[in-house]
Amino acid sequence: MRHSVCAARAKGDGEVNARLAGSLLSSTSLPALLLAGLIVAAVTPITSGVASAEDFAHNSGDWGTAANWTPATVPNGVDAVANFNHDAPDQGLGYTVFLAGGPYTVGTLNLNATSTSGGYRFSSGVLNFEASGQAAINVQTHNFIPDLDASASFNLVSDTVVTVDAGAHFTADGVISGASLTKSGDGLLTLNGANTYTGGTNLYGGTLSLGNNAALGTGPVYANGGTTIDIQNGITINNDLTMYAGMNLNVGLGATGTYAGQISEFSDPTAIVKTGAGTLVLTNSNSFSSGAMIEEGTIRVTADHALGSGPITLDGGTLQAGANLNLPNVSILFGAAGGTIDTNGFDVSTTASMGDNDTPSGTFTKTGAGTLTVDGFAGNNNYATATDVAQGTLKAGLGTNLFSANSAYTIESGATLDLNNFQQTIGSLAGAGTVNAGVGGLLTGGNNGSTVFSGVITGNGGLIKDGTGTFELSGSSPLSGGVVVKAGTLLVSGSLVSAGITVDSGGTLGGGGTVGVLDAFGTVAPGKNAIGTLTVDYSAQFRAGSTYAVELNSAGLSDLIDATGAATIDSGAGLTVSNIGLGSLVAGTRYTVLEAASVSGTFTLVGDPQVSAFISLSTTSDATHAYIDVTQTQTFGSAGLTPNQIATGAGLDSAASSALVSAVLALPSDAAAQAAFDQLSGEVHASAKGMLLQDSHFLQDAVTARLRSAFGDSGKTTSLPVMAYGEDGVQSVAADTDRFAIWSQGFGSWGGTDSDGNAAAFDRSTGGLLVGADGLAGDWRIGVVGGYSRTSFNADDRHSSGDSDNYHLGLYGGTNWGAIAFRTGAAYTWHRISTSRSVALQGFTDGLSADYDAATAQAFGELAYKTDAGPFAFEPFANLAYVNLHTDGFAESGGAAALTSGSSSSDATFTTLGVRASTDITIGGVAATARGMFGWRHAYGEVTPLSTVAFAGGDDFTIAGAPIARDAMLVEAGFDVQLARNATLGLSYAGQFGPDAFDNGFKANLGISF
Incomplete structure (x- = not known):
């Protein structure tokens, strides 16, 4: 009796699951299944001990010629064994075995010869595989590739196990028909023919490479954990696939292969792994829940459930849309290498939670035209992997805080981050693209990073700068909502002219650009680590406790706030002076630090106004300006203690202006001046x-x-x-x-x-x-x-x-x-x-x-x-x-x-x-x-x-x-x-x-x- 069992696996507890003619059989009694004769597909091939083994002892020749065999008997019958142990010469082509006189029948075919190139090629006829139990093809050959050419075919009368040892490779270009085929061993089996076998395909190890749309016949495929299916370029596989403990799907560099059959899982779910630098296309709605890991190349999906419902892990690979999608997967995870989602001109949405599967060191990249919408619930996405919106749009769904507050976002030129009219939080913002706030708002900076954004922020919403880092806006943004500098530094070197800015007590506003209404509770420091002018296109108010941080230079220039409206300086609003270059300060110099249509109030100088042993600063205002005045408070001679110090100081008082005079003016104390005079x-x-x-x-x-x-x-x-x-x-x-x-x-x-x-x-x-x-x-x-x-x-x-x-x-x-x-x-x-x-x-x-x-x-x-x-x-x-x-x-x-x-x-x-x-x-x-x-x-x-x-x-x-x-x-x-x-x-x-x-x-x- 012959059976068409495609997969059988004994569990550690003695339970066996098997699938016969497409139906799942289950039993808790392994002996019962063995007695019933149902378990016939095993990793180790079983052959009958009735027939003797015949060795093909010649080079090329006819199978049907007895003289080509040792002993001189043609193997032809149920359970017959044919051995090919004769080493092929290193000539690249190997030997050819002609099957034209057949068909011939064997139970076991052993290919054991070794050679550095070439091998046995079966040609021009039919070879049947029939055994009392399972038929077997054992490929133990290393260093050469035996194959079945297109002029020959294998007919699997019995379920047949093809065992290809590690390092070995068997290629079948001819048609395989008949019952089931089981791939065992760690080696490579390549099926390039339009096969018609109906019993299904079982994978127990190694790699099965498919070079024909019908390579797997017409039956289902069962894949055990650790096995690999390699789909060659242009090939579409329609067979249904059931995974046991996960598997690898591989498509080589430059190739595109399609798996159109339905993929499900049998038990012990483990993620399917995409390897190879090519593109794997999944077109069916698949039911597996174990998830998918994309380590290399691309998986293109054209159905919502193409990747089942489990987690998707991107660890160096790309998930590409082949249609508009609503991904049902429970999570999208980023490995150490990060990964890419390519919307490819389509719109993709997901409610999956997005997180890190490893220590974040890579980047999540959004590419392709079209929109990727992340939805779910607030805080759903908390990954720390960097986010790069390289093309298209990354859009928030219907809710707040759907972006990752831990990720550093870069929006490339031409790309868009769409807040969808909700309040969203990200770790930091950089790039040259567009942020569409709508009527929502963006909170950025929580990761304490320092970034530059030269793009555009649009909409009527707001912007909040948080964290200890520095965020520079170098573009012109028509954002018309409020901007709040909660913490860290916001540098405006472009324009935020339509937005009013509030600087909280823990924040700093700087830069040399243009802002709208300014309301400062914190620090305002024009310029970017250098003297600059900050333009306020309306009114400016400095609250009690605020600080205006001014820099001065040797040319008599200083930071300046230029307001087109009124400037109000509340009592208790302070002014600090830094980066002075004290040696260049000249007594009598007046620095203009604020210019407005009208000025009320005067800044309070923070700290000791005596900035050196000889120079003091003071603040004053008039109707339209605020100033810093420089005054020399004592002569050099008066700082001396000994007669020589006094005399030297007096001599320097009368000296011409020079670098020496400037340096002495800068000395911090009388004691330092006395040492200098000595x-x-x-x-x-x-x-x-x-x-x-x-x-x-x-x-x-x-x-x-x-x-x-x-x-x-x-x-x-x-x-x-x-x-x-x-x-x-x-x-x-x-x-x-x-x-x-x-x-x-x-x-x-x-x-x-x-x-x-x-x-x-x-x-x-x-x-x-x-x-x-x-x-x-x-x-x-x-x-x-x-x-x-x-x-x-x-x-x-x-x-x-x-x-x-x-x-x-x-x-x-x-x-x-x-x-x-x-x-x-x-x-x-x-x-x-x-x-x-x-x-x-x-x-x-x-x-x-x-x-x-x-x-x-x-x-x-x-x-x-x-x-x-x-x-x-x-x-x-x-x-x-x-x-x-x-x-x-x-x-x-x-x-x-x-x-x-x-x-x-x-x-x-x-x-x-x-x-x-x-x-x-x-x-x-x-x-x-x-x-x-x-x-x-x-x-x-x-x-x-x-x-x-x-x-x-x-x-x-x-x-x-x-x-x-x-x-x-x-x-x-x-x-x-x-x-x-x-x-x-x-x-x-x-x-x-x-x-x-x-x-x-x-x-x-x-x-x-x-």
């Missing part, structure tokens, strides 16, 4: 003068030491190198030689002066060499001295430094009158000074340098009284020195902070009282001399050096430098060691210590006699 003062030039006056003592000390040595007085330096001309020429001699002598003295010192609260601390280091020559003239020793030294100095707190190259020349002489010694001299020093300093203020920097000359002239004298006390020699002394410094004028190189100065002279007088002592000692058998000095130096007159300078275009002002110590303690200590008969090493230290100053110097001398 940098600008040029104090280093004054401090350098004091340094040169004070360092004049190095030459004095060297000459005095030479004269003491020459006369053998106490405190003498025995190791001072002295050369004299004798009988054998120039030779090293004792310091107190009677002959003409040449000597030299190296010196080095570092010191500094602490800040006195006006001038900054000043440090310097110096080093040099002096060379002298002298001889006896009666009781006098007369000589000449010259040399070079270099001094480096800095005032770190003033970002200033410099150096001086010094060239020395002088005369000296001395004599003794008994125990009284007299020493005197005069010298002249040329100085070549270089300075550099930097200025860094908020909004201003400058690098400055100067090179100029100076000269020091000095005269000095000393009286000393020599006395001995045992092994000690003492010498009380009194020293007097006068020093005069002349400094040339200079002009600093740099920018607006550069200073100029004329030539100047300054002087100082120093007296020193002290005592020197020395004694000869022996250390470990080595002769040595220990010596020392202690004294007090006093400076007379003005000890603070001054420098008179000026800024470009300004008056002179005088700056004080680091002062010379008026009183200082002097200390010297040294010793000379007789290293050998003709060699003496001398080491000495000299220091000066004042209340806020110090100086340390060391000398080392090695004297060798020849």
Whole structure:
């Protein structure tokens, strides 16, 4: 007995459902069905064990030739088995098996050969499939495609299972007739013939590709979960389809395939999945409720129920209308890839709820001419996937809030968002299309995004801006209803001239466009992050608590509200100023910020009107304007604290307008101004003068030491190198030689002066060499001295430094009158000074340098009284020195902070009282001399050096430098060691210590006699 069972599936609980000749059979007893002989379609083919298997052992040939088979018997009969195991050559065409002598009958056909191309082709005849149970075609071949060509046919006398293993492919171009066909296995079965089999088609795995409208015969189709039906281009399938646990419908790229049969579901409903980049057309009203997932390509529907009643999931694919539709589906969901609804020139409506099926990252796109109407109930659609109305119209149904309040909407040019005269809410609005409000209203901005809409909003309805983002309207919209800025910012850079605008307390209105009546409870800020003019084509009112946010610039321009009607400023309406560029504000400037047919009231300036240490703002109004006035509240000089700061500020007050003046005007506080004046003062030039006056003592000390040595007085330096001309020429001699002598003295010192609260601390280091020559003239020793030294100095707190190259020349002489010694001299020093300093203020920097000359002239004298006390020699002394410094004028190189100065002279007088002592000692058998000095130096007159300078275009002002110590303690200590008969090493230290100053110097001398 042969049966036409198309599908059978055993459930996990033992229940079996089967369909026989188009009728559904159901039983809870699997054994009962087996005993009744009803379950004959199974995934694994069943063959009779009666017939033996015959192997086709040749290449191409006739089925009916016994010699082509091993053993040499032609398989032909019920349950006969035919095996094709012979590998086909890699020639592309494979082998051909001719059926012309038939028809032939087999129960099982096994195709097991392997090849990289080609395969067995059945041609020119009929092959019947008949078995005691089910007939079977088993395709285990990989790498080549066996097929049934158009000249041959298969007749399914018995229900036949075609098993195509994974990776294998069988193509049937010829006609298949007879009973049912069951597709099993994960491979591909292609049916291209106009098949006439009537028993139906069962899918248990893999892919069934259909290349003919009648490929599935005349019976129904049953598809198990995980299977795929692939419809080739131009093919229309009319067979009814029943799904079990869902399936895939595939149409390849560039192809359009139609499934016109009715699609239903058997049990365990799972969504039908559309794959492939082509278009699947569904024309029937289908009853499945499991839904559809469109992952690739397009599904075109021409009937309301074409996709059943379940959810539609768009995850990369397109749902396209082929007629006017009213979709009954319960929901439309968007996957991570989003999807498209193409109205395709038709009108489509749906009451489906629209939501996200995954984390929203894609876009829902509405394309095609025609209208998509979303209906249902308020809040029905809550998806966060972005919405792009690219073409046609997206329309709300009959109700409020039918659009998604969570989605960012983009309305492309030529497309329309139609509110249908109801209040609708969307996440945000962008694009260049049209929003038709009708008499409804649009609430946008709740997703806190920032967008630009350059399109048109029409109708008599309203617009509400919500959320923290910025919404810019750059087009001209004839919307005539009210506009409310509830939160965030609304920028009008186009026109809303027909709409009155209310700015709530949490909202901001900006832009440089035109609006209608303005009623501000919140903030109005013309322009878009820049100065701009907002035009009000009627009246404007600023309520108490509102804020007018104004920006000013360096050109004297400001934001402006230009109203054609009356402007009313209620008491308590505030005005703020930002983006000022304070350095550019000029005292006396008036900014016009409101212009109207009439103005009543005055804005209250919010915040501290003192916007810098020197600039203050104020508000005022007249009959048709509101203003901001700029006033300088104090001079630069009045902000100073120290004499130098006050003097520098006064000098800057008289200077020409410059970037420097603007930068100082912008400084936020007196303290900041004082720090700026310290940098600008040029104090280093004054401090350098004091340094040169004070360092004049190095030459004095060297000459005095030479004269003491020459006369053998106490405190003498025995190791001072002295050369004299004798009988054998120039030779090293004792310091107190009677002959003409040449000597030299190296010196080095570092010191500094602490800040006195006006001038900054000043440090310097110096080093040099002096060379002298002298001889006896009666009781006098007369000589000449010259040399070079270099001094480096800095005032770190003033970002200033410099150096001086010094060239020395002088005369000296001395004599003794008994125990009284007299020493005197005069010298002249040329100085070549270089300075550099930097200025860094908020909004201003400058690098400055100067090179100029100076000269020091000095005269000095000393009286000393020599006395001995045992092994000690003492010498009380009194020293007097006068020093005069002349400094040339200079002009600093740099920018607006550069200073100029004329030539100047300054002087100082120093007296020193002290005592020197020395004694000869022996250390470990080595002769040595220990010596020392202690004294007090006093400076007379003005000890603070001054420098008179000026800024470009300004008056002179005088700056004080680091002062010379008026009183200082002097200390010297040294010793000379007789290293050998003709060699003496001398080491000495000299220091000066004042209340806020110090100086340390060391000398080392090695004297060798020849």
